[in-house]
Amino acid sequence: MSVSDEERLARLALSQIFEPGDHRIAGLVSALGGIKVLEMLRTGDHNLPRTDVAARLARVDPARQLEIGMRRGMRYVVQGDPEWPSQLDPLDHVAPLYERTGCPPGLWVRGPLTLDTLSNSVAIVGSRASTTYGDEMASRIAADVGRAGYTVVSGAAYGIDAAAHRGAIDAGTPTVAVLACGADRIYPSSHVRLFDILASEGAIVSELAPGLAPMRLRFLSRNRLIAGAALGTVIVEAGKRSGARNTANWTGRLSRPLMGVPGPVTSAASEGVHQMLRSGEAVLVTSGAEVLEMIGSAGEHLTYEELEPALPRDQLTLREQQILDAVPVGSGAPVDSIALTAGISMITVQGALDVLRARGLVTLSGDGWRLTPAALHATSRSSS
Amino acid sequence: MPVAMAHCVALSGAVGHLVDVQADVSPGQVGITLVGRVDPSLHEGRERVRMAIVNSELTWAATTKRVTVLLSPADLPKSGAHFDLAIAAAILAATGEVDPRSLQGTAFIGELALDGGLRSVAGVLPMVLAASKRGVRQVFVPEPQAREASMVPGVTVVGLRSLNQVVAALTGDEMPEAPEVPPLSAGRYLAWRGAARLDDVDMADLIGLDEIKYAVEVAAAGGHHLLIDGPKGCGKTSIAERIPTILPDLTGNESIELTAIRSLAGVLDPALGMATRPPFSAPHHDASKASVVGGGSGRVRPGELSLAHGGVLFLDEFPLFRTDVVEALREPLENGDITVARGEEAITLPARSMVVLAANPCACGNNVGQGRASCTCTQVQIRDYKKRLTGPIADRIDITRHLNPVSFTRDRLGRQENSATIRTRVAAARLRQAERYAEHDWRLNAHVPSAALRELWPMQPAAQAIVDAEIGGGRLTRRGAVKVHRLAWTLADLTGAEVPGESEARTALDLRLGHPLPSATVLMGRVG
Numbered sequence: 001m002s003v004s005d006e007e008r009l010a011r012l013a014l015s016q017i018f019e020p021g022d023h024r025i026a027g028l029v030s031a032l033g034g035i036k037v038l039e040m041l042r043t044g045d046h047n048l049p050r051t052d053v054a055a056r057l058a059r060v061d062p063a064r065q066l067e068i069g070m071r072r073g074m075r076y077v078v079q080g081d082p083e084w085p086s087q088l089d090p091l092d093h094v095a096p097l098y099e100r101t102g103c104p105p106g107l108w109v110r111g112p113l114t115l116d117t118l119s120n121s122v123a124i125v126g127s128r129a130s131t132t133y134g135d136e137m138a139s140r141i142a143a144d145v146g147r148a149g150y151t152v153v154s155g156a157a158y159g160i161d162a163a164a165h166r167g168a169i170d171a172g173t174p175t176v177a178v179l180a181c182g183a184d185r186i187y188p189s190s191h192v193r194l195f196d197i198l199a200s201e202g203a204i205v206s207e208l209a210p211g212l213a214p215m216r217l218r219f220l221s222r223n224r225l226i227a228g229a230a231l232g233t234v235i236v237e238a239g240k241r242s243g244a245r246n247t248a249n250w251t252g253r254l255s256r257p258l259m260g261v262p263g264p265v266t267s268a269a270s271e272g273v274h275q276m277l278r279s280g281e282a283v284l285v286t287s288g289a290e291v292l293e294m295i296g297s298a299g300e301h302l303t304y305e306e307l308e309p310a311l312p313r314d315q316l317t318l319r320e321q322q323i324l325d326a327v328p329v330g331s332g333a334p335v336d337s338i339a340l341t342a343g344i345s346m347i348t349v350q351g352a353l354d355v356l357r358a359r360g361l362v363t364l365s366g367d368g369w370r371l372t373p374a375a376l377h378a379t380s381r382s383s384s
Numbered sequence: 385m386p387v388a389m390a391h392c393v394a395l396s397g398a399v400g401h402l403v404d405v406q407a408d409v410s411p412g413q414v415g416i417t418l419v420g421r422v423d424p425s426l427h428e429g430r431e432r433v434r435m436a437i438v439n440s441e442l443t444w445a446a447t448t449k450r451v452t453v454l455l456s457p458a459d460l461p462k463s464g465a466h467f468d469l470a471i472a473a474a475i476l477a478a479t480g481e482v483d484p485r486s487l488q489g490t491a492f493i494g495e496l497a498l499d500g501g502l503r504s505v506a507g508v509l510p511m512v513l514a515a516s517k518r519g520v521r522q523v524f525v526p527e528p529q530a531r532e533a534s535m536v537p538g539v540t541v542v543g544l545r546s547l548n549q550v551v552a553a554l555t556g557d558e559m560p561e562a563p564e565v566p567p568l569s570a571g572r573y574l575a576w577r578g579a580a581r582l583d584d585v586d587m588a589d590l591i592g593l594d595e596i597k598y599a600v601e602v603a604a605a606g607g608h609h610l611l612i613d614g615p616k617g618c619g620k621t622s623i624a625e626r627i628p629t630i631l632p633d634l635t636g637n638e639s640i641e642l643t644a645i646r647s648l649a650g651v652l653d654p655a656l657g658m659a660t661r662p663p664f665s666a667p668h669h670d671a672s673k674a675s676v677v678g679g680g681s682g683r684v685r686p687g688e689l690s691l692a693h694g695g696v697l698f699l700d701e702f703p704l705f706r707t708d709v710v711e712a713l714r715e716p717l718e719n720g721d722i723t724v725a726r727g728e729e730a731i732t733l734p735a736r737s738m739v740v741l742a743a744n745p746c747a748c749g750n751n752v753g754q755g756r757a758s759c760t761c762t763q764v765q766i767r768d769y770k771k772r773l774t775g776p777i778a779d780r781i782d783i784t785r786h787l788n789p790v791s792f793t794r795d796r797l798g799r800q801e802n803s804a805t806i807r808t809r810v811a812a813a814r815l816r817q818a819e820r821y822a823e824h825d826w827r828l829n830a831h832v833p834s835a836a837l838r839e840l841w842p843m844q845p846a847a848q849a850i851v852d853a854e855i856g857g858g859r860l861t862r863r864g865a866v867k868v869h870r871l872a873w874t875l876a877d878l879t880g881a882e883v884p885g886e887s888e889a890r891t892a893l894d895l896r897l898g899h900p901l902p903s904a905t906v907l908m909g910r911v912g
Contacts, residue, residue: 019841028567050800101761103554129902129903129904130902131899131900131901131902131903132595132900132901132903132904132906133593133900134900134903135594135903136788138597139791139792140791143791158903158904159903159904162797165904166792166795166798167791167792169796169797170792170794170795170796170797172792193796193797194797195796197796252550263900264899265901266899267899267900269900269902286753
């Protein structure tokens with residue numbers, strides 16, 4: 001199914017008339033199509049406050065906008081295009097947050113990566129005021145999920161966002177940035193090289209028209225796209241008031257897995273994450289493998305708890321362990337004294353000592369039984 | 385003329401003192417006496433000098449007369465075989481083999497062999513330096529050490545092979561043939577052997593590692609000591625051996641001191657001229673106390689600690705170092721010099737270096753989270769290993785960093801700055817310190833005494849309050865708080881802030897306590 005030019009331009013016009021995520025038209029475009037909704041606006045067949053849209057409606061020129069965008073190396077992708085990331089569609093049915101919700105009418109894209117790669121993607125976001133620990137974890141998890149075939153989605157901001165992109169790029173795996181300004185802009189401006197690489201190898205995505213500036217509320221709409229594009233969201237570091245909380249909320253509303261990487265409890269940069277973990281909102285993850293386990297289908301990407309290497313002691317019965325504990329380290333002891341210390345009958349002790357000797361844990365010399373050096377090593381860890 | 389005088393130099397550590405060697409040849413009980421606080425090695429010189437003169441077919445006065453040799457000033461302890469040549473010259477002048485006036489203004493340095501040949505001695509450079517300061521204009525040294533002696537400006541250096549050549553040089557006779565003198569051989573066993581590689585390494589070789597690179601820059605800027613812990617293979621050594629590349633050139637004094645120390649240790653390569661670049665010393669953890677801090681039997685040899693003067697002393701696997709070595713580090717870490725007591729004399733050598741300690745998380749090095757590798761240590765072993773990182777030495781460390789295995793392979797977004805770029809910032813920060821401390825004895829923040837720091841260079845009150853809160857909370861000792869204060873100044877010097885404020889205090893605390901740092905501080909716009 002291909003999208004008609006008219007539909008594409010209609011959606012483009014709508015994206016210019018309404019602020020991104022305007023809850024008043026949520027679901028309308030998906031249900032009726034852009035042409036129909038635009039027609040309703042023009043004919044006045046709607047319940048929206050008329051003055052809100054009139055000014056912009058008069059001025060939109062979607063054909064010209066499309067041409068400007070294309071000249072700046074961008075394309076406008078809408079529902080129905082082969083690369084449309086359909087996991088955004090459920091946003092139409094999500095209750096508004098700060099009066100924002102809904103699937104966007106279309107997305108501006110700069111970069112060669114097609115958005116259908118987002119069907120296998122993980123969002124990694126967090127504080128802009130991150131620490132070196134958080135950066136390292138974000139990069140590492142991004143590289144791990146990247147190597148497993150997943151696209152890393154983030155917001156290209158300072159701190160955790162940049163670290164996540166950096167990790168994916170280092171692993172040579174796809175990564176996508178979703179912006180709260182026009183996709184032709186470089187924001188923050190010092191991330192020139194990150195944007196260069198994203199534009200030449202990944203994708204920069206925005207529902208805002210080219211040239212539009214980032215504004216505070218636009219970040220809240222943008223966050224719904226990051227959460228909506230990915231199968232799950234990982235929060236690496238977030239202070240109490242971090243914007244990452246907003247992305248976490250969207251993830252929750254979409255009923256997708258929300259994951260948190262813990263930090264030192266003394267670190268202010270991790271307070272927000274710890275709150276989410278404590279409230280049960282987020283699941284604790286410490287590695288890319290654990291993220292994959294959370295976002296995979298049931299039984300996919302299962303991780304295994306690493307066990308401590310088995311100690312010789314672990315293979316003994318409890319009674320044998322009890323007797324082993326009673327054998328002295330230094331000078332040897334006779335069977336009856338070991339039996340007394342262990343509180344076990346001499347016959348049982350005699351039998352057990354033979355077993356322990358066969359395992360190389362005790363030795364019999366002139367003055368009686370004592371532990372071998374191997375036994376000392378074998379038992380000391382469990383004494384901690 | 386029965387009395388003659390030659391000059392030589394006595395060494396006390398790296399400091400030389402001009403010594404007058406007077407010889408008197410007069411009737412009396414036949415024999416030779418050596419007086420003036422001479423130690424056994426010098427005393428044996430009587431025999432070497434006698435045989436050298438006899439075997440050189442020169443007149444040995446003591447077969448018919450009484451020879452008295454006086455080394456003055458008499459209260460200065462003198463040791464070493466390098467006095468041989470001066471003693472021989474004074475005796476030969478006193479017996480009339482050479483003109484006593486020809487010895488004026490000349491210092492004689494060298495050990496004699498029984499056949500009359502000269503032997504190389506350690507410490508020629510500091511000796512010539514001292515002689516030059518006291519007005520000596522000419523020195524006679526064993527031939528292989530002529531280049532070393534020539535590093536001192538304004539002194540005519542005569543390099544010779546034998547006593548006969550010395551006599552010929554003094555009398556103006558034709559120079560006789562003599563076998564070549566072997567150069568001084570000195571081994572630095574159990575030590576890091578990558579010195580030649582130092583010129584080829586650069587910080588830009590290391591990918592990622594943003595945080596430790598930043599910490600090392602701060603340490604270099606203020607001369608702070610650093611502890612890096614991390615599992616095997618995470619880059620501790622790679623970082624440490626690149627620290628000298630971000631240090632500015634040695635100051636004039638440091639350069640002279642270090643070159644003199646190398647001369648004393650017998651490891652000076654005169655072809656390289658005066659030391660200008662900061663050294664890197666990395667003794668092995670099995671090294672003896674003498675080889676690390678200096679000492680040894682007989683002549684005091686400077687240890688690795690002094691050979692790192694003005695540069696970096698790297699102690700890899702610090703918890704495995706011998707206890708006596710660790711204990712001996714206390715003094716130099718605080719004072720910047722090391723005193724080696726031997727018998728009744730105590731010799732002080734300069735030892736002002738940046739100390740970098742490295743440690744694994746445990747003896748096997750695999751005790752890290754996330755099950756990357758399995759640790760085979762017992763809890764008791766882990767505890768014992770970690771315990772060695774606490775105590776007096778750890779408290780004297782300014783910066784603690786935990787290093788994780790490198791996660792980047794190429795890191796196209798990181799800007800791998802080269803050492804020269806970092807060095808420029810370090811030099812600028814050091815210049816600010818030099819200006820601030822122009823009227824004092826110290827140059828770097830790490831060396832400012834705590835009283836002066838509190839009195840003259842306090843932080844902003846809000847910054848001090850942040851540090852005080854940590855003391856109140858028991859997370860910081862008083863000594864630690866002073867170190868944080870010094871670090872805060874270095875951070876201010878790196879960013880150009882007038883006085884350390886809250887952000888400097890917080891980052892300084894993080895550096896000291898081993899906490900992760902704010903990325904924005906570390907990256908300073910260098911990524912992205």
